[in-house]
Amino acid sequence: MTMAETAPQNTEFVDFWNEILVPKFISYRHILVGGLTHHSAKIFPKLDVHEGDSVVDVGCGFGDTAIQLAELVGPAGSVTGIDCCDAFLEYGRKDAAAGGVDNIRFVEADVQAYPFEPVHDFCFSRFGTQFFENPVAGLKAMRSSLKPGGTMTMIVWRTVADNPWLGLPKEIVAQFLPPPGEDGRTCGPGPFSMADQEMVTKQLEIAGYTDIDFERVDAPLMVGNSLEDAVAFQLALGPAGEVYREAGQLAIDRHDEIEAALCAELGKYETPDGVFLESSSWVVSARNPA
Numbered sequence: 001m002t003m004a005e006t007a008p009q010n011t012e013f014v015d016f017w018n019e020i021l022v023p024k025f026i027s028y029r030h031i032l033v034g035g036l037t038h039h040s041a042k043i044f045p046k047l048d049v050h051e052g053d054s055v056v057d058v059g060c061g062f063g064d065t066a067i068q069l070a071e072l073v074g075p076a077g078s079v080t081g082i083d084c085c086d087a088f089l090e091y092g093r094k095d096a097a098a099g100g101v102d103n104i105r106f107v108e109a110d111v112q113a114y115p116f117e118p119v120h121d122f123c124f125s126r127f128g129t130q131f132f133e134n135p136v137a138g139l140k141a142m143r144s145s146l147k148p149g150g151t152m153t154m155i156v157w158r159t160v161a162d163n164p165w166l167g168l169p170k171e172i173v174a175q176f177l178p179p180p181g182e183d184g185r186t187c188g189p190g191p192f193s194m195a196d197q198e199m200v201t202k203q204l205e206i207a208g209y210t211d212i213d214f215e216r217v218d219a220p221l222m223v224g225n226s227l228e229d230a231v232a233f234q235l236a237l238g239p240a241g242e243v244y245r246e247a248g249q250l251a252i253d254r255h256d257e258i259e260a261a262l263c264a265e266l267g268k269y270e271t272p273d274g275v276f277l278e279s280s281s282w283v284v285s286a287r288n289p290a
Contacts, residue, residue: 022087024236025061029091031233033064035222040126042217043283044068048151052076053121056145058111058154059083059128063092063104069124070096070104079104080120082111083128112138116145118288125154127281130193139207146288152209156194158216158280160239165221165277166191169240172261176254180246191238200284209286221279223266230275231262 025032049055051074057066059082066081073079083089086108096104107114112134123142132138142152160167194200197214204212224230234240235258244251244258251258269275 021237022085024241026087026091028233028237029062030225031223031229033062036126037222039217039219039221039279039281040065040068042219043155044072046283047072047122047124047153048285049073049122049124054119055079055122055124056116056120056142057081058123058125058142059131060092060106061085061088061128063089063095063106065124065126066092066104066106067096067099067101069122070101073103075103077103081106082109082114084108084110112141114141116141118144118147118150120145121147121150123150123152127155127157127191129154130156130191135194135203136206139203139209143208143288148288149290150288151285152288153283153285154194155217156200156282156284157191158282159195160192162195162280163192163278165223165279166238166240168265168277169234169238169262170243172265173234173240173243173258175261176258177243177247177251180242194282194284197282200282204284204286208289210289211285211287213285215283215285216280217283218278218280220276222274222276224275227263227267227270227275230266230270231259234262234266235259 049069049072051072053073054077055069055073057069057079060066061083063081066079070077070079081089081092081104083106089106089108092104092106096102111128112132123145125142129135129138129142139152146152157163157166160170201212201214224233235244266275269277
């Protein structure tokens with residue numbers, strides 16, 4: 001049966017997610033879930049997940065990946081989806097119930113502090129680990145969820161230069177607004193904090209993993225159903241959205257100029273199916289020693 005559990009231990013980053021980002025993520029759920037269709041299609045068939053497995057999905061957000069995993073492991077398996085934002089998890093609970101997926105539970109918690117038991121075969125995260133306040137602590141916590149010999153796979157963005165769907169709009173907005181100050185509120189290290197293969201390998205080694213492997217995945221990403229949708233999304237979230245948000249009144253004063261510049265550039269990528277730009281990620285797999 002789909003269940004809800006809570007273990008609130010909020011940090012300033014968790015508070016920022018809940019106060020600032022959650023409403024925006026909900027507004028653009030169609031992009032943050034549906035826009036990743038091509039990316040996920042290249043990854044999920046290769047995951048080391050088997051029927052009957054016990055799985056943890058870390059930073060599961062709206063629960064779409066947790067539900068996919070629950071379908072992969074089947075009735076004999078189980079999935080626990082964990083996220084620090086219960087507003088996201090409510091979507092997962094509703095979607096799981098609507099789809100008749102009853103081998104899944106959703107837990108509101110900060111993964112870095114969650115008391116896992118080492119009973120899982122597979123631990124997964126899609127674009128969640130990049131926001132760990134302490135990456136090694138977060139990765140250790142994930143490893144603590146695994147049985148000896150269990151597998152962890154996380155998907156993380158490569159560099160901003162490899163991801164024009166986020167990098168290009170930031171370049172445009174930066175022509176009009178200053179970079180965020182050091183006192184700006186953030187959601188944690190950020191989407192590109194695990195782009196460096198050598199650094200992440202060292203973090204995983206310190207966290208106790210073995211058999212570390214990186215696979216690059218490139219795929220188009222839908223950033224808006226229309227040009228208007230794509231521009232609004234970029235000004236709400238991501239690196240461009242951060243610059244815009246932190247600029248305050250100056251951003252408001254220059255909004256029309258910024259919007260026109262984004263329309264001119266993103267319009268080059270508009271198709272009948274929406275606005276698509278390229279994205280690139282690492283699929284990082286590692287093992288808990290047997």
